[in-house]
Every structure is written in structure tokens, then in C-alpha cells.
Amino acid sequence: MAQVIRTPRTIGTGNTRFNDPSSLNPNQNQPNGQQQPAQPKQEISVDSLRKQLETKKDSIIYTAKFIKVTKEEFLRDSTRLFPLDTSTTNFHRFNPLYDPKSPTMNTGAMGLAYRPMLFEPLKTIGFDLGYHFFDRYLTKPEDIIYYQARSQFTEMYMLSTTFGVNAEQAFHVIHSQNIKPNWNVGAKYATNRTEGYYFGQTANNLNASLWTWYESKNKRYTLLANAIFNTIKSGENGSIRNDSIFTVPTVVQPEFEATRLDGALHNWRYNTINIKQFYNIGKQRFASADSTSALPTQRVSYNFTYNRQKYFFRNEGVDTTGVLNNYYIFRDSTSDSTLVNHLKNEFAYSFYLRGKKLSFLKNELKLDVGLVQDFYDYKQVNYQSQFQNLSLKGTLNYSFSDKASLKVDLQQIFQGRNIGDFLYQAQSEIKLSNSAGRLVLGAYSQNQSPAIIYERWFSNHHRWNLNFDNQKTQNLSFAYLNPKYHFQAKAEYFLVSNHLYFSSENNIIEPKQLGSNINLLKLSVGKDFKFGKFTFENYLVYQKTDFEQILRTPEVYTFHSIYMHQNFFKVLKTEFGFDVRYFSQYTAPSYAPAIGQFYNGEAVRFNTWPIADAWIRTNWKRANLFLRYNYVNKGLFSNGYYTVNRYPMPYSIAQFGVKWNFYD
Structure with a gap:
């Protein structure tokens, strides 16, 4: 029975x-x-x-909550993880040239040369080649995102222009997975291709990266390693010949407009191997009994970086339009090259002094000291130079309480080619309350050697051997932030001495140094309003300088976005609206293709009008989608606009993008 x-x-x-x-x-x-x-x-x-x-079988539905992300900057003191961002916020704002808070002047398309529209000095010291006109298209070690993936994670992204026009396309795929709970690996492949809006604007950028993140089980040892490969191929058309394309009717299609150069090309290769290791010494503490983040009392770290940079500029034939003046080396074509090998070793020691209770960080002291060796091998035509810099770094963080903190950061080159360079920074943050927000006070002093492109350059079209004084920048800033009411305001004052820039006299482009001090006041304010289903985002910048003809930046810049939230069929979380950009009149810079530098040429000022883009973005299951129509108000105020002399900006065009996440 x-x-x-x-x-x-x-x-x-x-x-x-x-x-x-x-x-x-x-x-x-x-x-x-x-x-x-x-x-x-x-x-x-x-x-x-x-x-x-x-x-019976158990089933687990993997979602974004199984994926956490971080960056190297959030692993320096402990392990700080963040949820994977699956929202559509800023998803349709993919173009790095049109960052709402950091716009650019550019030569007309994604993948081409640009410079910041607002005053944004580089806060670096030591050796600098001076090539920064493609920086936003590069992937660098600090950009790598590390994952903690309890399930395999894959992200696919695609962007394309619509209606048969192939002006801009982009694609990337990311894959990451944990080999063990404490060991993650991943890879990314990204490509951006631009056919351009006018002839000769073709650009093709490739970014590939491999990475790994390992933590020992006892949380004492951390390893971050990555290999990055960047290739940028960007066409240079020297601008179109028709300088009245927006004011005089023409029957010629934009892609068939005659250009000043035909076949000129920049080719960059920027590859990096980076390995960083941390080891905790002495007693470790944990924020809670089940916390996976160890708070060290002492930590040593070592960072090894090898970076190889190759820069090529080529042009077939001889230019007769005056864009490429002089032929110092080759008489019938151009083939310039510059090579930089950079080897970096950085040793650092960190000491932490904390109170017994971790619920509120009171009287917490952190001290970092480091020694950095930078070795460079620089080659250009028949010139080669090898040199090194030795630097001391120090950072002091002190938290008086959970509402007040002070940070002091010092960098000083004490031996080598750029001896005497320094960057001293200080920042204090005071939290008033959750509703009243917080104050941030900042200041820095910088002494920077001239970039090598200002002092010695020898190529087919440009030649000089000059000596300049170090450029000095002093800065004071005051910021008020209130996340609860979506408000932020900042005031910055800059005092710049020995400012370096490029200028053209008698059709010869050469570097110059201003003997007078430059004063610049920069005020910015941002405020978001929410009315039911509507959101109204605003960002405004006011800049005033006594040398506008030298800096050539607009006095006023504003960005506004108004959109509506609406759910369709209970599953499509949708937002649709308009982005509007505006900048006031300014003296437009000119552009030198052979060296990728923006220079002060003829004093040309263009009329400026608001530029509006219409868009819709939505989320469906694991996919984010957007459709946008750029420059939707073309013909309302004008038929086009410029940010750089002679280089027209893009016309109206529709673009579509989709990002899809997979968690298993």
C-alpha cells in the first residue's frame, strides 16, 4: 500500500x-x-x-537591479557602486558637440574639429602637445565604466539619420560579466561615422576597449586594468567656397558645394594600456555588518600607464585657395606626422583617520601623497626629444562633520623639462540642510608650461621656433546647489596671465602671447520647473571679459528644454518636446586645418538666432528609443548659421536612435 x-x-x-x-x-x-x-x-x-x-524548475527574471556600475574615481577610497542607468534622461542628446552645459564651436559635423564655446581652461600641468580638437571623441582610462554583474550584461546602441540621408551614424556594443563574484571583465566596441552635410566632411571614429576589475575576497587588494584603442579619421574640406550660402539663393545641393580642399585628412591613433592596483594595510572597517565595501586605515597604490599617440595630416595635391600656405617639405602634396610615446609610473600612499562611529562622518581625515614619473619620447619630422618629469602630488580631505568638509589638492613638478609647473586647488563644501541646499567654495592657481605646438613646430605648412613664458591662471568660484528645488548657481572669476593663442597676420598663422592680464567673469544658473506632466529645464551663462577680441567667446549662452510626460498603453513611458539653444553675437574664430587650431583671423560677426530641435523619447521593456528633428525652425529666423568663420553648421535633419539592454 x-x-x-x-x-x-x-x-x-x-x-x-x-x-x-x-x-x-x-x-x-x-x-x-x-x-x-x-x-x-x-x-x-x-x-x-x-x-x-x-x-519543477526555478526561474529568475534578470533585470537592471542585478547590474551595478562604478568608475576608477569611485574606487580610490572604498567600493562605491551605482545602479545601472536605464532611464531615457538625456538619451536623445548623444552628440558631444552639443552638450547643454558645454557647447562648442565646430566645423560642421560630429567627428570634426571643435573648440569650447564657453571659457573652459584646461587644468593640467606638464608636457602638452597642444592637440585637443578631437578630445571628446577619445576614450581614456578615466572614462572606463566597470561593472558588477550578477548576470551577463550586454548593451547595444544604434543611431542613424533618416529619410535616406547618411549624415551621421553611430553604433556601440558593450558586454560585461563576472567570472567570479569578485572578478569582472568586459569589452566595448564603438564606431561613429559621418558622411557630413557638405562635401569633404567624412569622419570615421573607432573606440575599442577591454577591461577587468578584481577584488580579493578579504577586500584588501583591488586591480583595475584596461586596454584602449582609438582611431580617428576626420576629413578636412577647408570650408566651402560659397560664403553666402545662407543669404543668396542657390540650386546646388549642399553635398555638391565646392570646397577649398579635396582629400585632406587627419588620422589619429591614441592607444593606452593602464593598470592600477590598490592594497589596504592595517585594520579595515565596514560601514555595516553586511557591507561589501571596506574602509581602509592605510592604502598603497601603484599606477602604470603606457600611451602611444600618432598624429597624421595628409593632403593630395597642391592647394591653390590659400588655406594651406607654404610648402616647406613636400612641394606636390602633404604628409605630416607627429609621434608621442608616454610612460607613466605613479606611487601613492593614503592614510585615513576616522571616528568610531560611521553613521555620520565627523572629524574624518584623509591624506594622500604620491610620486609620479612621466617619461616622453617625442618625434616630428627630423626632430626627436626624450625627457621626463618628476612630480609630487598631495591631497588633504577633512570632514568637520557630515555638513562641512575641506579638500586641498597640490601638484608640483620638481624635476624635468617642465620644472616649476604647479596646480594648487582648494574646495570647501557646506551643507545647509536638505531643503536649503549646500554651498561650494573653490579656488585654484595654475602655472602651466606652453604646449609644444606654441613653441616648436615644423610641418609642411607651418614652421616656428619660439620661446614663451608660462601661462598662469587664478580662479575663484562660489556655487549654490539645491537638488530639492532643481536649482544651481555658480559665479567664477578668472585672471589669466601670458595667455597663448593663434593669430593670423599677412595670411601667416603663428602663435602669440598676450602681455596683459585677462579678466573674465562667468556666471551660470540652472533651474528646472515641473508643472504636472510638463518639465521646463533652463541653463543660462553670462561671460564678460576685457579681451573679447582675443578669447572670442559669446557673452550670453542659454539652453532650454520643455517637454511633456505621457504613458501610452501603460507600458510606453514617453516624453516629447523641444530643446532650444541660443548664443549672442561674438567675433568668430577661423580654423587652420593643417594644425587643427582655431585662430584669430578676420573680425567677422554673424547674426545669431535660437536653434530649436524637436524630439520624442520613450522606453519599451528593455529598449530606449528616440526620434529627433534637428534645427526644426530653419527658415523661421534664418536659413542657417555659423559658429566658426566660413564653416556652415548643419541643416535640418531627422535622426533615430535605439539602445537595448540584455541581462542574461
């Missing part, structure tokens, strides 16, 4: 099943204590039950 067992009644909730206590007393919850007829007992044989259990 088969054995019989009795089982309590069960309730199903999603994938979870649990016993219903009321099955133990069927009369427990009946009104008026009325007795209910007894239910017949359910009987099931052991063999049948075993068969059901063996055929």
Missing part, C-alpha cells in the same frame, strides 16, 4: 509560494463563528509528489 501524506493548502504570489496559516483552522476567520462543512482531505502519493518536484 502506497504511503499517503497530507499537505496544507498553498497560495501563489508571483514566483513565490508559501503556506496559508488559515488552512490549519478552517473556522478561524469565519463570521459569527459559524461552522463550515469539513473539506475532504487531499491525498497524494509519494511517487506522484516526487515526480512533480523533480520536473
